[in-house]
Amino acid sequence: MNWFTSSFGSSIGKKLLMALTGLCFVLFLVVHLAGNLTLYGGGDLFNSYAEHLHSLGFLINISEFGLLFFALIHIITGTFLFLENLKARPVRYAVNKTGGGRTIGSFSMPYTGLFMLIFIITHLLNFHFVDKTNTTIYDIVTNAFSNPLYVMFYVASMVVVAIHISHGFWSLFQTIGFEHPKYTPFITGLSTVLSIVFGVGFGFIPIYISFIV
Amino acid sequence: MTTAKTINLNLKVWRQNGPKDKGRFEEYRASDISTDSSFLEMLDVVNEKLTIEGKEPIAFDHDCREGICGMCGTVINGRPHGPEKGTTLCQLHMRHFSDGDTIAIEPWRARAFKVIKDLVVDRSPLDKLIQTAGYISANAGGCPDGNAVPIPQEIAEKSMDAAACIGCGACVASCPNASAMLFVGAKVSHLGLLPQGKPEAAMRAISMVREMDRLGFGNCGNERECEAECPKEISITNIARLNREFFKASFFSSVM
Numbered sequence: 052m053n054w055f056t057s058s059f060g061s062s063i064g065k066k067l068l069m070a071l072t073g074l075c076f077v078l079f080l081v082v083h084l085a086g087n088l089t090l091y092g093g094g095d096l097f098n099s100y101a102e103h104l105h106s107l108g109f110l111i112n113i114s115e116f117g118l119l120f121f122a123l124i125h126i127i128t129g130t131f132l133f134l135e136n137l138k139a140r141p142v143r144y145a146v147n148k149t150g151g152g153r154t155i156g157s158f159s160m161p162y163t164g165l166f167m168l169i170f171i172i173t174h175l176l177n178f179h180f181v182d183k184t185n186t187t188i189y190d191i192v193t194n195a196f197s198n199p200l201y202v203m204f205y206v207a208s209m210v211v212v213a214i215h216i217s218h219g220f221w222s223l224f225q226t227i228g229f230e231h232p233k234y235t236p237f238i239t240g241l242s243t244v245l246s247i248v249f250g251v252g253f254g255f256i257p258i259y260i261s262f263i264v
Numbered sequence: 265m266t267t268a269k270t271i272n273l274n275l276k277v278w279r280q281n282g283p284k285d286k287g288r289f290e291e292y293r294a295s296d297i298s299t300d301s302s303f304l305e306m307l308d309v310v311n312e313k314l315t316i317e318g319k320e321p322i323a324f325d326h327d328c329r330e331g332i333c334g335m336c337g338t339v340i341n342g343r344p345h346g347p348e349k350g351t352t353l354c355q356l357h358m359r360h361f362s363d364g365d366t367i368a369i370e371p372w373r374a375r376a377f378k379v380i381k382d383l384v385v386d387r388s389p390l391d392k393l394i395q396t397a398g399y400i401s402a403n404a405g406g407c408p409d410g411n412a413v414p415i416p417q418e419i420a421e422k423s424m425d426a427a428a429c430i431g432c433g434a435c436v437a438s439c440p441n442a443s444a445m446l447f448v449g450a451k452v453s454h455l456g457l458l459p460q461g462k463p464e465a466a467m468r469a470i471s472m473v474r475e476m477d478r479l480g481f482g483n484c485g486n487e488r489e490c491e492a493e494c495p496k497e498i499s500i501t502n503i504a505r506l507n508r509e510f511f512k513a514s515f516f517s518s519v520m
Contacts, residue, residue: 062481139480153488
């Protein structure tokens with residue numbers, strides 16, 4: 052193996068891939084949430100936001116392929132890490148007890164991750180790979196969230212996203228080695244704030260839509 | 265914490281004849297255990313009784329019994345070195361248990377640590393890590409003057425905090441992924457922070473991480489269980505420093 056593959060193939064290298072791709076997803080979510088907030092401005096505003104977004108054309112295609120590529124890295128590396136970690140302790144403990152380090156977010160990372168993958172596929176099938184002739188994206192959204200099952204699934208998924216980010220965000224900084232007595236408390240605080248903002252910000256939209264339709 | 269002079273306990277101890285044996289839990293009664301005794305002394309009392317009865321005593325690791333050698337350590341009710349913070353097993357006193365408690369005692373569990381017998385595990389993979397690069401090369405020569413190499417107090421303290429590692433393996437045992445990152449992080453930090461350790465810092469980070477992976481330790485998930493269970497309370501700051509050192513060494517040094 053050359054230095055490049057052996058660096059990224061090592062345990063820290065794989066974590067680095069998770070951290071860097073994870074950071075990209077967080078940045079994507081910030082943009083996504085900002086865009087979604089236009090829903091509160093009504094159908095016209097939301098539709099014009101979608102139109103402006105798609106008028107970027109080429110840039111959107113690049114971003115989409117970039118996100119897909121990062122998602123593949125995140126999923127494949129995450130699966131490797133999960134399986135390696137299982138293998139690292141072939142005989143499990145009979146009694147398991149935390150010393151106080153683990154959080155809901157940290158111990159559930161692989162499972163919340165898998166749930167998010169299912170959510171993202173559903174989400175893309177609902178709103179992205181959908182026939183948009185003779186209808187607007189606002190109509191598609193309102194139509195979907197008139198179904199209480201969808202609302203429940205989306206809200207639950209956003210709770211899962213929040214849990215994943217509550218550990219993932221500060222953890223990615225630890226992994227890339229950005230750790231400092233002056234900034235780390237801010238980053239861990241921001242981790243909690245971000246997970247709440249994403250959870251509430253995205254999670255309230257389906258509820259709001261289901262009320263107005 | 266109990267105020268009783270003596271307590272009686274039910275023990276569920278992992279017994280395993282050798283590395284090839286499957287192993288199982290066996291139950292023992294520990295009667296009239298002085299609350300002033302340490303956990304290891306409690307096991308001594310149980311073993312004495314077993315020996316008198318003509319049974320095989322429970323094998324467990326121990327040495328200095330004053331919390332500094334890193335030899336002892338088993339998992340007590342799911343917690344490496346037991347429920348007290350910053351304590352090795354030999355310094356865990358029985359007053360922290362109550363009369364009638366059931367205590368499950370298991371060996372460190374990790375693919376890299378093979379069970380030799382009962383509660384004794386082979387921790388030589390940690391030694392292998394040290395042999396790989398956990399050292400500085402000090403070539404013979406004249407002794408440098410004291411204070412000829414200035415080291416800020418803060419750096420000396422950070423290095424010393426990492427050097428407090430006694431290599432007991434509780435970090436690996438407590439890690440949900442059986443990762444040795446806190447151990448390696450402590451070694452890379454305690455040497456790499458000081459001028460004497462800097463020349464080999466890049467080689468050290470890369471070699472130790474590769475060896476750690478080869479030995480079958482898991483991957484760090486930043487779950488912080490290691491720093492919660494470390495008897496020397498070594499911080500995961502050292503893991504962040506290892507990550508940094510590895511990153512620097514991998515992409516900005518000439519070490520292949």
